[in-house]
Amino acid sequence: MKSRWKLIYAAIATTLLLTACGTSPETENDSTNGSANEVETTDKGTVTENEGTETEVADESTSPDSQVDILKDAQLKESDEQNYTISVLPDYTLTSEEPGKDSLMVTGDEAVFMRIETVKKEDGTYDYLTDNMIAVLEASSDGGTPTEVTNAEAIPAAEGIENAKVLSVKAETASITGIIFERDEMIVRLTIYDSPKEEHFERFLHMGETIVSK
Known part of the structure; x- marks a missing residue:
C-alpha cells in the first residue's frame, strides 16, 4: 500500500514539474519578445518623426527668395x-x-x-x-x-x-x-x-x- 502511494506522489510531482518547465520559458520568451518589439517600434517612430522635422527645416532654409527686382522692366x-x-x-x-x-x-x-x-x-x-x-x-x-x-x-x-x-x-x-x-x-x-x-x-x-x- 505504501509503495502504491509513493508511486502516485511521484507521478503527481513529475506532472507538476513538467508543467512548470513547459510553460515558464514560453511565457518568458513572449514577454521578452513583446518588449523588444515595443522598443523597436518606438525607435522607428522617433526616427521617422526626426526625419520629418529635419526635412521640414531644410525646406524652409532653402526656400527661394521671393523679392522681385523693382527695375526689371526699366x-x-x-x-x-x-x-x-x-x-x-x-x-x-x-x-x-x-x-x-x-x-x-x-x-x-x-x-x-x-x-x-x-x-x-x-x-x-x-x-x-x-x-x-x-x-x-x-x-x-x-x-x-x-x-x-x-x-x-x-x-x-x-x-x-x-x-x-x-x-x-x-x-x-x-x-x-x-x-x-x-x-x-x-x-x-x-x-x-x-x-x-x-x-x-x-x-x-x-x-x-x-x-x-x-
Missing part, C-alpha cells in the same frame, strides 16, 4: 539737357524742364514727379546745393521744417554713390523729399513730390540710383 534713357543717363520704369516719363533741370513724371499724374539736377563736382558745390535743398523743402511745405531721413532703405546706396543725404517734409497734399549724393565727378540732387502716402517713393529712389554720367 529702360535706359538719356537726358536731353544734362549729361546723364537713367533707367526709367514704364508709366514714368522723363522730360526736360529747363537747362540743368529734368522731371521724371508719373504718366497721367503730373503732380507726382521727381526733379533731377546734376552738376559737376567742385569745392563747396555739395554744401551749397544741400543748403539750397533745405530752403526748397521749406518753401514747398509753407515753412515746414525738413527732417533728416535715417532709414537705410530710403537712402541711395548703389555702387559708386557717396555722401548721400535725404531730407523730408510733409505738406498738406504731398510728401516732399530731397536727396543729394555724389557719384564720380558729378553731384546729383533729386526732389521728389509724392502723394501723402508716398506711393511712388521707392520706385523714384531706385530709378535715381541708376543716374550716371553719359
Whole structure:
C-alpha cells in the first residue's frame, strides 16, 4: 500500500514539474519578445518623426527668395539737357524742364514727379546745393521744417554713390523729399513730390540710383 502511494506522489510531482518547465520559458520568451518589439517600434517612430522635422527645416532654409527686382522692366534713357543717363520704369516719363533741370513724371499724374539736377563736382558745390535743398523743402511745405531721413532703405546706396543725404517734409497734399549724393565727378540732387502716402517713393529712389554720367 505504501509503495502504491509513493508511486502516485511521484507521478503527481513529475506532472507538476513538467508543467512548470513547459510553460515558464514560453511565457518568458513572449514577454521578452513583446518588449523588444515595443522598443523597436518606438525607435522607428522617433526616427521617422526626426526625419520629418529635419526635412521640414531644410525646406524652409532653402526656400527661394521671393523679392522681385523693382527695375526689371526699366529702360535706359538719356537726358536731353544734362549729361546723364537713367533707367526709367514704364508709366514714368522723363522730360526736360529747363537747362540743368529734368522731371521724371508719373504718366497721367503730373503732380507726382521727381526733379533731377546734376552738376559737376567742385569745392563747396555739395554744401551749397544741400543748403539750397533745405530752403526748397521749406518753401514747398509753407515753412515746414525738413527732417533728416535715417532709414537705410530710403537712402541711395548703389555702387559708386557717396555722401548721400535725404531730407523730408510733409505738406498738406504731398510728401516732399530731397536727396543729394555724389557719384564720380558729378553731384546729383533729386526732389521728389509724392502723394501723402508716398506711393511712388521707392520706385523714384531706385530709378535715381541708376543716374550716371553719359
